[in-house]
Amino acid sequence: MHSVVRSSDRVTGTIFDIKKYSVHDGPGIRTTVFFKGCPLKCVWCHNPEGQRMSAEMMFSSDRCTTCGTCVSVCPNQAIALEVGSPDTRRAYEIRTLRETCTACGECVEACPSRAREVAGRVVTSDELIHEIMKDVVFYDSSGGGVTFSGGEPLLQPGFLLALLRECKEREIHTAVDTCGFVEWEALSSIVPYADLILYDLKGMDAGMHLELTGSGNDAILENLTRLSKTHSNVTVRFPLLPGINDNQENIVSMGKFLSSLRWEGKSPRIDVLPYHNTGIGKYERLGRVYSIPDIPRPTDEMVHAVWERLRKLGLETGIGG
Numbered sequence: 001m002h003s004v005v006r007s008s009d010r011v012t013g014t015i016f017d018i019k020k021y022s023v024h025d026g027p028g029i030r031t032t033v034f035f036k037g038c039p040l041k042c043v044w045c046h047n048p049e050g051q052r053m054s055a056e057m058m059f060s061s062d063r064c065t066t067c068g069t070c071v072s073v074c075p076n077q078a079i080a081l082e083v084g085s086p087d088t089r090r091a092y093e094i095r096t097l098r099e100t101c102t103a104c105g106e107c108v109e110a111c112p113s114r115a116r117e118v119a120g121r122v123v124t125s126d127e128l129i130h131e132i133m134k135d136v137v138f139y140d141s142s143g144g145g146v147t148f149s150g151g152e153p154l155l156q157p158g159f160l161l162a163l164l165r166e167c168k169e170r171e172i173h174t175a176v177d178t179c180g181f182v183e184w185e186a187l188s189s190i191v192p193y194a195d196l197i198l199y200d201l202k203g204m205d206a207g208m209h210l211e212l213t214g215s216g217n218d219a220i221l222e223n224l225t226r227l228s229k230t231h232s233n234v235t236v237r238f239p240l241l242p243g244i245n246d247n248q249e250n251i252v253s254m255g256k257f258l259s260s261l262r263w264e265g266k267s268p269r270i271d272v273l274p275y276h277n278t279g280i281g282k283y284e285r286l287g288r289v290y291s292i293p294d295i296p297r298p299t300d301e302m303v304h305a306v307w308e309r310l311r312k313l314g315l316e317t318g319i320g321g
Helices: 069-073 106-110 125-133 136-142 157-169 184-189 206-213 218-227 248-259 280-285 300-312
Strands: 012-022 030-035 056-059 079-083 092-096 116-119 121-124 145-149 173-178 196-200 234-240 269-274 316-319
Touching: 012 125, 012 157, 030 125, 030 157, 056 092, 056 280, 069 079, 069 106, 106 116, 121 125, 125 157, 145 157, 157 173, 157 184, 184 218, 196 218, 218 234, 234 300, 248 300, 269 300, 300 316
Parallel strands: 030 145, 145 173, 173 196, 196 234, 234 269, 269 316
Antiparallel strands: 012 030, 012 121, 056 116, 079 092
């Protein structure tokens, strides 16, 4: 029974996307809400627009006709029309002055070719619940629900908690996808309300983790250990990057660590997520550089070998998810 609960329209947060009919972020058909802001800077991140807390301008140069409309409407003079470079083969090109841009959205509204968009908007929990409730029939028929992802949703703990509580009162299944690099107080606060926690684990070596994400992994491992004692439904997610974290030392160390944990007497589940570079175009649209453009996708044989190694270490293991 999906009952109406108290209003909490004063609880606000910043998101950058809502994905409907998702089937990869938990069981059944789901709505995935992507929160802005992340404490890690993973070199392979396929949602770079979710890393920073503030709204950002995304510009698709391949759509731009260099009409100059955005230049004329920008209230901050943060867009310039310049002589094109030899690489672009254009007489003129548009450049966004990101240190000046406030992502106000004036240029987005004016652009006739839809080459510009703002990543990030402030919403209330009531607005999000209203959007979530539109798909209740799909949750009920498929055993699905809502997944809060990012970015890192636990960087906005009050907003996340308000949403989880309202979903629980409406009997909507909830999942939280976290990198684990958060305060334990924030993580423990959602334990009574999150039906499933999807917990990212990139690697066991602290030096490698620092190089790949910009931060160490002590807090991540400690939080996962504590979580194993307080929550019964946690799925670990391991992004597999060929030549980076697929070495046997990392796989075996991870398997042994996870095998030492117990969720209600059971070994934890770990899903192997094969690397993909589908988000690479977003870096250019954000004016950033993708630092590992030559990393290949893992072959099916590579993925299966890692899956088999983890399975032999006593873990319930899946691929994708």
